[in-house]
Every structure is written in C-alpha cells, then in structure tokens.
Amino acid sequence: MDVILEKGLIYQGKLEEQDRQGLDPLLIAWKQTIDMERVKLIKHLQSEAYQHFKQDFNRFLQPPIVVNNSTNPGNETISRIRDIVPILVYSRYAAVRAYEAILPTASISQLHALRIEFKKFRYALEYFKEILNESATKTINEIKQYQDHLGEFHDADVACQLVRGFLKKWEENQIRSPIQERINPEPIVTYLAYLHAERYRLMITFPELWQNFNRTEFRQNLAIAISVL
Numbered sequence: 317m318d319v320i321l322e323k324g325l326i327y328q329g330k331l332e333e334q335d336r337q338g339l340d341p342l343l344i345a346w347k348q349t350i351d352m353e354r355v356k357l358i359k360h361l362q363s364e365a366y367q368h369f370k371q372d373f374n375r376f377l378q379p380p381i382v383v384n385n386s387t388n389p390g391n392e393t394i395s396r397i398r399d400i401v402p403i404l405v406y407s408r409y410a411a412v413r414a415y416e417a418i419l420p421t422a423s424i425s426q427l428h429a430l431r432i433e434f435k436k437f438r439y440a441l442e443y444f445k446e447i448l449n450e451s452a453t454k455t456i457n458e459i460k461q462y463q464d465h466l467g468e469f470h471d472a473d474v475a476c477q478l479v480r481g482f483l484k485k486w487e488e489n490q491i492r493s494p495i496q497e498r499i500n501p502e503p504i505v506t507y508l509a510y511l512h513a514e515r516y517r518l519m520i521t522f523p524e525l526w527q528n529f530n531r532t533e534f535r536q537n538l539a540i541a542i543s544v545l
Contacts, residue, residue: 317353320475321346327507338503342482398545401444405542408437412529419526424473427522431466434459441541452541458534462525465518472515479508 321343328339360366411433418426438459445452483501490498528534 317346317350319471320478321350323471323475324507327510335503338500339507341486341499342479342504342507345482346478397444397447401447401545402542405437405440405444405538408433408440409538412437416526416530419523424519427466427519428470428473431463431470434463434466438463447545448541449544451537455534455537455541458529462529465522465525469515469518469522472511472518476508476511476515479504479511483508 324339324343324346328336328343331339412430415422415426415430415433419430422430438456441448441452441456441459445456483504486501486504490501
C-alpha cells in the first residue's frame with residue numbers, strides 16, 4: 317500500500333498544478349488507510365501473543381540434537397552444500413520455466429505467480445552467492461529485471477482495483493450530498509485510465525523479456541555460476 321501511495325504521489329506531482337488537487341481525495345484516503353493499518357501493526361507487535369510467537373519461533377529455529385545411530389554404524393550420511401545447492405537452484409529455475417507453456421494466454425494472477433517464482437529463484441542464488449562463480453551476480457541482476465517488471469505490473473493491477481473500489485464508494489457518498497456540493501471524479505477516473513494503460517504496457521512487453529530470459533547465454537551463465545561447487 318505504501319508503494320501504491322508513493323506512485324500515486326509521483327503521478328500527482330507530474331500534473332499541472334491546477335489539476336493536482338483533484339487527486340487529493342483518493343490519496344488522502346489511502347494515507348488514512350495506511351495510518352490505521354500501521355496502528356494495528358504496532359499494537360500487534362507490542363502484544364503478549366506476538367512475544368509468545370517470537371519465543372516459539374526461536375525454539376523452532378534451533379538446530380535439532382543429532383543422535384548417532386550406533387546400531388547401524390556406517391549408515392550415516394553428510395549433506396554437503398555442493399550437493400544440495402545445484403538441485404535447489406535448478407528446481408527454482410525449472411519452476412520459472414514451467415510457465416512458458418501458459419505464457420501466451422497467461423492471466424493476471426498467473427503473471428503474479430510467475431513473479432513470485434522469479435523471486436524464489438533469485439533468493440536461491442543470492443543466499444549462496446559467496447560460494448558461486450562471479451557470473452552469479454550477472455544472473456541475479458538479470459532475474460531482478462524480470463521480477464521488477466512483473467512487480468510493476470502487479471502494482472498497477474492492485475492500484476486499478478483500489479481506485480475502482482474508491483470510486484464505487486465515492487459514488488455512494490456523492491449521492492447523499494446535495495447536487496451543488498458533489499465533486500467531479502474526472503481526475504481520479506483519469507488516473508484509473510492511466511493505471512490501466514500502464515498495466516497493459518507492462519503486460520504486452522513482458523513476452524520480449526521472457527525471450528531474453530530463455531536465451532542460451534542465460535543458461536550458460538547459470539551453469540557457470542554453479543560449476544565451481
């Protein structure tokens with residue numbers, strides 16, 4: 317929500333000065349929502365229930381006690397990072413590539429899910445970056461471009477939903493006001509049209525990025541990054 321408000325303020329700042337005020341009702345409402353949610357969050361973080369959660373979660377994160385199986389000597393195995401990381405990274409890569417079949421007709425929710433898979437893929441590489449080949453940095457930065465593009469798309473979609481919801485309530489409230497006091501929603505409707513156009517632009521330009529992701533060079537860089545293990 318903070319990101320949505322920030323982008324709304326940036327849009328407002330680019331308008332002619334005489335047109336900026338028309339967007340105030342929407343942005344003020346968003347700011348009030350953020351403030352109310354922040355109060356709820358602070359209250360929760362200060363609650364006894366949250367303190368118990370932190371204690372329970374801390375215990376969950378503690379490493380288990382390893383008990384040697386003396387009855388079957390020689391059966392113990394050691395999990396090594398060099399054996400696990402390639403499987404982890406390529407499983408995340410495969411999860412992203414799986415979207416290729418549906419991409420030509422992908423829905424908004426599927427594109428959002430793809431963004432999440434890109435994020436998981438990037439995190440898998442970033443977590444082990446220090447032990448990978450230097451080509452991992454290039455690969456991570458490239459993945460971030462795809463993730464950010466889909467993130468912008470998701471933000472535009474969420475903003476569209478929020479503005480539509482606001483306009484619906486706006487109309488309900490305006491009907492209760494005297495005719496002479498009713499406010500023209502045109503600036504907010506114009507912003508909604510801008511958001512729809514932005515969402516569309518990001519959607520139709522993503523297939524080109526996907527082709528870039530699918531190129532041989534990307535796969536080679538990924539393989540080189542892991543090859544040092």
